[in-house]
Amino acid sequence: MTRIHDMGGRFGDGPIPLKKIDGKVVDDEPVFKTDWHAKAFAITVASASVGKWSIDKSRFFRESLPPKDYAKFDYYEKWSSALINLLVERGLINKNDLIEITKKAKEDNLEVSQVTDEHQDVLKAKDVAITLGRGGPSAREVLDSPKFKVGQEVRTINYSPNKNIIGGHTRLPIYARGKKGKVILHHKGHVLPDASAHDLGDSPEHLYTVEFLSTELWGDKDGNQKDSICIDLWESYLI
Amino acid sequence: MTRIHDMGGRFGDGPIPLKKIDGKVVDDEPVFKTDWHAKAFAITVASASVGKWSIDKSRFFRESLPPKDYAKFDYYEKWSSALINLLVERGLINKNDLIEITKKAKEDNLEVSQVTDEHQDVLKAKDVAITLGRGGPSAREVLDSPKFKVGQEVRTINYSPNKNIIGGHTRLPIYARGKKGKVILHHKGHVLPDASAHDLGDSPEHLYTVEFLSTELWGDKDGNQKDSICIDLWESYLI
Amino acid sequence: MSDKKNVEHNHDDHHHHDHSLLPEEPELRVKAIETLLLNKGIINSDTVNELIDTYENKIGPRNGAKVVAKAWVDPEYKKRLLENATKAIEELSYTGRQGEHMVVVENTPEVHNVVVCTLCSCYPWPVLGIPPTWYKSDEYRSRTVREPRKVLQEFGLELDLNTQIKVWDSTSEMRYLVLPMRPVGTEHLSENELESLVTRNSMIGTGLPETPK
Amino acid sequence: MSDKKNVEHNHDDHHHHDHSLLPEEPELRVKAIETLLLNKGIINSDTVNELIDTYENKIGPRNGAKVVAKAWVDPEYKKRLLENATKAIEELSYTGRQGEHMVVVENTPEVHNVVVCTLCSCYPWPVLGIPPTWYKSDEYRSRTVREPRKVLQEFGLELDLNTQIKVWDSTSEMRYLVLPMRPVGTEHLSENELESLVTRNSMIGTGLPETPK
Numbered sequence: 001m002t003r004i005h006d007m008g009g010r011f012g013d014g015p016i017p018l019k020k021i022d023g024k025v026v027d028d029e030p031v032f033k034t035d036w037h038a039k040a041f042a043i044t045v046a047s048a049s050v051g052k053w054s055i056d057k058s059r060f061f062r063e064s065l066p067p068k069d070y071a072k073f074d075y076y077e078k079w080s081s082a083l084i085n086l087l088v089e090r091g092l093i094n095k096n097d098l099i100e101i102t103k104k105a106k107e108d109n110l111e112v113s114q115v116t117d118e119h120q121d122v123l124k125a126k127d128v129a130i131t132l133g134r135g136g137p138s139a140r141e142v143l144d145s146p147k148f149k150v151g152q153e154v155r156t157i158n159y160s161p162n163k164n165i166i167g168g169h170t171r172l173p174i175y176a177r178g179k180k181g182k183v184i185l186h187h188k189g190h191v192l193p194d195a196s197a198h199d200l201g202d203s204p205e206h207l208y209t210v211e212f213l214s215t216e217l218w219g220d221k222d223g224n225q226k227d228s229i230c231i232d233l234w235e236s237y238l239i
Numbered sequence: 240m241t242r243i244h245d246m247g248g249r250f251g252d253g254p255i256p257l258k259k260i261d262g263k264v265v266d267d268e269p270v271f272k273t274d275w276h277a278k279a280f281a282i283t284v285a286s287a288s289v290g291k292w293s294i295d296k297s298r299f300f301r302e303s304l305p306p307k308d309y310a311k312f313d314y315y316e317k318w319s320s321a322l323i324n325l326l327v328e329r330g331l332i333n334k335n336d337l338i339e340i341t342k343k344a345k346e347d348n349l350e351v352s353q354v355t356d357e358h359q360d361v362l363k364a365k366d367v368a369i370t371l372g373r374g375g376p377s378a379r380e381v382l383d384s385p386k387f388k389v390g391q392e393v394r395t396i397n398y399s400p401n402k403n404i405i406g407g408h409t410r411l412p413i414y415a416r417g418k419k420g421k422v423i424l425h426h427k428g429h430v431l432p433d434a435s436a437h438d439l440g441d442s443p444e445h446l447y448t449v450e451f452l453s454t455e456l457w458g459d460k461d462g463n464q465k466d467s468i469c470i471d472l473w474e475s476y477l478i
Numbered sequence: 479m480s481d482k483k484n485v486e487h488n489h490d491d492h493h494h495h496d497h498s499l500l501p502e503e504p505e506l507r508v509k510a511i512e513t514l515l516l517n518k519g520i521i522n523s524d525t526v527n528e529l530i531d532t533y534e535n536k537i538g539p540r541n542g543a544k545v546v547a548k549a550w551v552d553p554e555y556k557k558r559l560l561e562n563a564t565k566a567i568e569e570l571s572y573t574g575r576q577g578e579h580m581v582v583v584e585n586t587p588e589v590h591n592v593v594v595c596t597l598c599s600c601y602p603w604p605v606l607g608i609p610p611t612w613y614k615s616d617e618y619r620s621r622t623v624r625e626p627r628k629v630l631q632e633f634g635l636e637l638d639l640n641t642q643i644k645v646w647d648s649t650s651e652m653r654y655l656v657l658p659m660r661p662v663g664t665e666h667l668s669e670n671e672l673e674s675l676v677t678r679n680s681m682i683g684t685g686l687p688e689t690p691k
Numbered sequence: 692m693s694d695k696k697n698v699e700h701n702h703d704d705h706h707h708h709d710h711s712l713l714p715e716e717p718e719l720r721v722k723a724i725e726t727l728l729l730n731k732g733i734i735n736s737d738t739v740n741e742l743i744d745t746y747e748n749k750i751g752p753r754n755g756a757k758v759v760a761k762a763w764v765d766p767e768y769k770k771r772l773l774e775n776a777t778k779a780i781e782e783l784s785y786t787g788r789q790g791e792h793m794v795v796v797e798n799t800p801e802v803h804n805v806v807v808c809t810l811c812s813c814y815p816w817p818v819l820g821i822p823p824t825w826y827k828s829d830e831y832r833s834r835t836v837r838e839p840r841k842v843l844q845e846f847g848l849e850l851d852l853n854t855q856i857k858v859w860d861s862t863s864e865m866r867y868l869v870l871p872m873r874p875v876g877t878e879h880l881s882e883n884e885l886e887s888l889v890t891r892n893s894m895i896g897t898g899l900p901e902t903p904k
Contacts, residue, residue, distance in 0.1 A: 003250045004310075008809030008860060010833040011242045011406035012306050014495070016825050016845050025846055025898070027891055029823050031747045036718040041821070042742040043725050046734040055864075059811050064707040067251050067616065071243075071310035075812065075827040077717045080724055081710035087733070089706040097727060098712040105714045105723040118732035125737035128745060135787035138864040158397070158417045159458030167250035171862040173809055175836065178397045178417040187792070187865060207863055209794075218837060219398030226855040229836050232863035247596030247647060249620035253708070255612050255632050264633055264685070266678055268610050270534045275505040280608070281529040282512050285521040294651075298598050303494040306829065314599065314614040316504045319511055320497035326520070328493040336514060337499040344501045344510040357519035364524035367532060374574035377651040410649040412596055414623065426579070426652060446650055448581075457624055465642040468623050471650035 002160060002174050003167075004070045005063035009175040009218070040076035044083045049123035051090050055136060056197035060169040061086050140204035142189030147206070147235055152183045154210060154238045161237045162194045169197030172237045176229075179216050184230065185209035192234055206235040241399060241413050242406075243309045244302035248414040248457065279315035283322045288362035290329050294375060295436035299408040300325050379443035381428030386445070386474055391422045393449060393477045400476045401433045408436030411476045415468075418455055423469065424448035431473055445474040538607035541572045542655060543676035545605060546687075549582075550660045551669045560584060563655065567605060577604035577653050583646065584657045585683070590641050591656045592630065592683030594622040595648040602653035606681060613682070623647055633684045656683040664690055751820035754785045755868060756889035758818060759900075762795075763873045764882045773797060776868065780818060790817035790866050796859065797870045798896070803854050804869045805843065805896030807835040808861040815866035819894060826895065836860055846897045869896040877903055 007013075019026045032038035048058070061082040065073065073081065087093040104110055123131060148154055158178030162168035171193050187207040195203035214227040246252075258265045271277035287297070300321040304312065312320065326332040343349055362370060387393055397417030401407035410432050426446040434442035453466040500507045515521040545567055549556040559566040563580035567573070580602060583591040595601065596619050601609040612618050622629050626643045630636075637643065646654045658680040664672060667690060679685025713720045728734040758780055762769040772779040776793035780786070793815060796804040808814065809832050814822040825831055835842050839856045843849075850856065859867045871893040877885060880903060892898025 005810055007306075007829060007833040008807075009837040010306065010829075012303055012309075012494070013830040013833045014305060016830045016834070016842060017828050018825050018845065023847075025892070027823070027898075031751065031821050032743070033824065034718070036721040038743045038747070039725055039739065040717075040721045041746070042739040043721070043728055043734055045742050046738050047728060050733045061707070062811065064251055065710070066253060066708060067246075067249065068310050069710075070251075071307050071829075074717070075824070076721070080717070080721050081713075084710045084713060084724055085706050085708075087728075088709045092733060093727065093731065095709060095712060097731075098709065101723045101727045102713055104726075105719050110722055110726040112726055112729045112736070115730060115732045118735065122732060122735050123738050124735060125741040128738060128741040131788075132745065132750075133787040135789070135791040137791040139792060159456075171810060173860065173862065174413065175809075185794070187863070190792075190863060193863075207865070209865070211857070217398075224840065224852075224856070226853075227839060227858070228855065229858045229860060231860045232865050234863075244597055246616060246620040247594075248624040249616075251707070252617040252620045255617045255621070255629060256615050257612055257632065262634075264679070266610070266685075270538065270608050271530070272611065273505070275508040277530045277534070278512055278526065279508045280533070281526040282508070282515055282521055284529050285525050286515060289520045300494070301598065304497070305495060308497075310616075313504070314611070315508070319504070319508050320500075323497045323500060323511055324493050324495075326515075327496045331520060332514065332518065334496060334499060336518075337496065340510045340514045341500055343513075344506050349509055349513040351513055351516045351523070354517060354519045357522065361519060361522050362525050363522060364528040367525060367528040370575075371532065371537075372574040374576065374578040376578040378579060410597060412647065412649065414596075424581070426650070429579075429650060432650075446652070448652070450644070463627065463639075463643070465640075466626060466645070467642065468645045468647060470647045471652050473650075 002170070003063050004067040006174050008173045037076045040080040040083075044079050046123045047083060047087065049131070050119045050121045051086055051092060052121070053086055053090070054191075054196045054199075055138075056169055056191070056193040057199065058082065058086060059193070060197040061089075063169070138191040139187075140189045140191055140202055142204050142206055144206075146186060146188075146208075148183050148186075148208060148238060150183050150186055153180065154183055154208075155180050156210075156233065156237055157239055161234070163236070164195070164200060165198050168194060170194050170237075172233060173231065175217060176212060176231055176233075179212055181210040181212040181216070181231075183208045184211045187232070190234070192236070194234075194236075208233055208235070208238070210238070241409070242302050243306040245413050247412045276315045279319040279322075283318050285362045286322060286326065288370070289358045289360045290325055290331060291360070292325055292329070293430075293435045293438075295408055295430070295432040296438065297321065297325060298432070299436040300328075302408070377430040378426075379428045379430055379441055381443050381445055383445075385425060385427075385447075387422050387425075387447060387477060389422050389425055392419065393422055393447075394419050395449075395472065395476055396478055400473070402475070403434070403439060404437050407433060409433050409476075411472060412470070414456060415451060415470055415472075418451055420449040420451035420455065420470075422447045423450045426471070429473070431475070433473075433475075447472055447474070447477070449477070533603075533608050537572075537604060539605075539678040539681065540673075541570070541607075542602070542605035542678075542681045543673045544570060545572070545582075545655070546657060546676045546681060547669045547673035549657055550664075550672055556657075559657070567655075572604040574604055576600070577602045579652050580605075580655060581652050582655050582657050583644070585659050587659075588640075588642060589644055590637055590683065591644045591646060591654075592622065592626055593646045593648060593654045593656060594619060596620070596623055597647075597649060600648035600653065602655050605655055606678060610678070630684060633679065635685060656681050658687050661687050661689045746816075746821050750785075750817060752818075752891040752894065753886075754783070754820075755815075755818035755891075755894045756886045757783060758785070758795075758868070759870060759889045759894060760882045760886035762870055763877075763885055769870075772870070780868075785817040787817055789813070790815045792865050793818075793868060794865050795868050795870050796857070798872050800872075801853075801855060802857055803850055803896065804857045804859060804867075805835065805839055806859045806861060806867045806869060807832060809833070809836055810860075810862060813861035813864075813866065815868050818868055819891060823891070843897060846892065848898060869894050871900050874900050874902045 162170045189204040190207040192203040401409045428443040429446040431442040563582040599614040675688045680687045776795040812827040888901045
């Protein structure tokens, strides 16, 4: 087991929550279903300019929410709760701030004061388009030549790939541990999430897409004989 | 992934919920912390006499609760909810019964009527001691000689062992899939839960206790070099 | 195209959410189920009371303590207990439900045993009764197989790194009882006195017996 | 005994429950965080509005539909798109956050592609915008890699058993966009008209383009 977020292949989940009219899927959901969804989204994106966490670190904080919370929370509850944990870890907010703001919230007394000293790295409205447009590319040069080539058969390791941190972030799903597949794409060097999530630098590695037969992943009898699952995997996840 | 109950080794769970006084563990919890815990326990045990499900089937119904419920429910909420699902599956209760009793419950109108026709298999108070004392032994004769012997090195299979039912019950935890261990005990033949949970008979197999080094299960670096985990595994889980 | 190749049965999940028709509040939910089952004649209220009384007052960890104390004072019994625990425990009449197949594992200076059930909460009822809340918690179930030393530290148990920890994950109907080491300085105590030193946690492996005062 | 052998760092979990100090009700929780961050000067309210406006009004699945329609009418563009999607999509200026590294996978009569992210909810924002609720649901994340045919049936998509389904689990920063097959009977349509047939779900692989009326 890894963490509760690692749910690929899990049994017990019901029908996909789709809006249907007369049995037909209707795709007319607003971008943000509620105002607080929109706010949770925007304050998370904006805070990253000051907090300077990597995308891997923010994912790690979401998946590290206590399992009972992770199972119960909707998507933006996960985002906003992980955001606060990130801000506390970064020292930008402290627990007293949380206790005080909660007191005010419960008194219906949430007031925005005049801020005179915005953080120097705060994201300005005029910079939103350029910041989003730039994004955060994860491609990095890797000098070592790739260990695997397209077409080659590989096997994933059968334990957590994170070498440095017990319980640390990784992107090898448990359903694909110890499984045989074939390299179908080579994306050259990319930041290794297992390091980046823990402020341990980029540690780039060659990244591949590996195709697994459904029968290999779910056992001889469970899978359709043709279907496959393609997963992006870093070199150190493979043998 | 299997189901949400298969949580051995999961990260993210906090401290063990222990009662401590001055830092010392105090073990004075009552057998049942609330009346409804006691009731949930007793009605589940009593109903099995009429429902005639195997222990494996009752476990399967608990672990098959929707993941969000399983994560949220306390132990006896799992028991009582799975009990109702078992009774409906057995045809002893129907959904209308549930809707009606819920209506009465919400009207604070739960009344026990005079029952004139108890089920023929109902467990009587006078038979409690003998029924509990008899239990439900799972040992069964298996004519085939055991494939493995004590001291032998074995490996677990790396997919769900349940051959007949997709998503079916099994007792090979995912944390021990595809792992190398050593047989330390041979318990002879026992009912196979993978079959018994689905009313597919006893299908007994040889049962072994297999000892795995902690380093084998959690990766080279994660484990203490000496510690081990011993798991009871049926013959078809092993290669 | 027909789907004939796909012969295996797919477990139908539709029976796993009928409970959601019942009141959500657990106490009311249980009361509703109890009322329904009594009215349907599926359970009997005297039986419900008898079951509760049995596990509140008759079957509990004092049974296991008697087994342990007997093994401490009677080398022949200890031998039988380690060879065939089910039979040896039957000598004391602690048999039946959730203790049909017993194994006793002995703690020594070299090996410390601890019992868990990661997949549910299997536990040897005839000798230990109903498991405590912590034994059934996600925290104990998830962490004990991966980091037993940290878990035991939370119980106040600091084990020497030279001691091997053996974690027993109760995945079958075999039920494990830990035979703790007899505390030093108890040579003069009677079997009854020894029994009072045997704690529940010492028989799960999450504690040690008490030492004489 | 010292614990020196155990050198690796153990991730400290104590930062993962600070959120529990905040109000539990999600709307109030978010309002509290927003107020706190504004007062601390960590975020700016114009920026918050600008970000919401951007994804509500500027970046969404109509971008992806333009990419698809262009590929349908322009074989050279399609070639560039399949060879280097990041560059080809940059020609239409749909670049940046959560679309830094694009791969376009083409549906054919033999292969149907469908995209999921089992570990979180990775999704190509510059071409598809913010993912819909179902894409972020436990149900879609858990089931799609294991039983894609059943999942697609719930979307109304019945695939021939001879068609291979390729599920793309977005575990890295590579982002996948499905290039659906051009509907039959659309030879006479303009690029603009074709664009209007391209649904969001057809670019995730959970739907097909609409057919002309």
